[in-house]
Amino acid sequence: MLLAVLQAEAAVLEPEENLRRIAASAAAAAEAGAELLLTPELFPVGYAPARVRAELDPQLLPELAARLAGIARDHRIALVYSLPAVGPDGRWRITATLVDSGGRTVLEYAKVHLFGSEERAAFVPAEEPPAVAEWNGVRTALLVCYDVEFPEAVRAAADRGAELLLVPTALADGFESVPQVLVRARALESQLVIGYANHSGTEEGEHFLGGSVVVGPEGELLAQAGPADELLFASVDPHAAAAARGRVPYLRERRPELYRRWEQQPRG
Numbered sequence: 092m093l094l095a096v097l098q099a100e101a102a103v104l105e106p107e108e109n110l111r112r113i114a115a116s117a118a119a120a121a122e123a124g125a126e127l128l129l130t131p132e133l134f135p136v137g138y139a140p141a142r143v144r145a146e147l148d149p150q151l152l153p154e155l156a157a158r159l160a161g162i163a164r165d166h167r168i169a170l171v172y173s174l175p176a177v178g179p180d181g182r183w184r185i186t187a188t189l190v191d192s193g194g195r196t197v198l199e200y201a202k203v204h205l206f207g208s209e210e211r212a213a214f215v216p217a218e219e220p221p222a223v224a225e226w227n228g229v230r231t232a233l234l235v236c237y238d239v240e241f242p243e244a245v246r247a248a249a250d251r252g253a254e255l256l257l258v259p260t261a262l263a264d265g266f267e268s269v270p271q272v273l274v275r276a277r278a279l280e281s282q283l284v285i286g287y288a289n290h291s292g293t294e295e296g297e298h299f300l301g302g303s304v305v306v307g308p309e310g311e312l313l314a315q316a317g318p319a320d321e322l323l324f325a326s327v328d329p330h331a332a333a334a335a336r337g338r339v340p341y342l343r344e345r346r347p348e349l350y351r352r353w354e355q356q357p358r359g
């Protein structure tokens with residue numbers, strides 16, 4: 092199956108402009124035969140936690156979500172988008188959503204590991220594990236940005252059966268090792284496909300790396316973007332995760348009960 096990844100600079104607090112960009116990318120991706128378009132963290136509102144929290148009217152969020160589902164439906168392509176969400180507790184979280192090509196919600200996830208003081212001032216960290224749902228016959232899960240840098244988070248998705256992990260991100264310049272080393276290692280150690288979609292350019296003074304990747308379950312690069320705006324495509328084998336798990340049984344042979352006991356042991 093063909094996956095598309097949008098890497099671009101978002102306009103901070105200009106959702107109309109960002110939705111136009113997503114719609115144009117969805118049209119181009121569908122035209123090229125892609126079944127899914129993955130977009131970066133908070134792309135519809137721009138990656139600017141303090142300003143988004145202070146200036147975005149949360150009443151706009153349901154309408155933005157409905158219009159993003161409409162983009163998926165109009166172009167007959169599944170879409171992963173990331174928006175802020177206000178919980179019943181009134182607190183803001185960073186979320187990601189997968190809608191299918193009919194605009195129906197398949198998965199929702201809220202970011203568990205917030206990065207840095209600005210994110211922590213604007214949002215609260217969620218506590219639910221990544222859910223897994225079947226999308227186009229592939230067990231799929233979502234994480235957001237910094238979450239994927241923690242092996243435990245990816246393992247939690249793999250342990251629930253995920254074979255495809257889709258990750259909107261906002262990674263600054265200078266952190267090449269995250270897509271090139273950590274994301275590839277996460278895919279190899281948990282034996283799944285990872286799509287990692289970053290911003291490029293500059294938003295609110297922050298320079299983004301670009302360098303979005305799609306990685307296979309042997310840690311191999313299936314596609315990688317340069318530093319600039321790009322619509323990246325990767326052909327993904329939906330059976331590759333099962334094949335890798337057949338060759339090396341990490342998931343079956345790990346010893347979680349033992350690791351839990353190790354964690355509970357006093358240490359000197």
Ligand code: 9EE
Pocket residue numbers: 132205206235236237238240260261262263266269
């Ligand atoms: N938005 C984020 O969660 C950014 C994570 C960046 C972590 C890193 O630079 N290693």
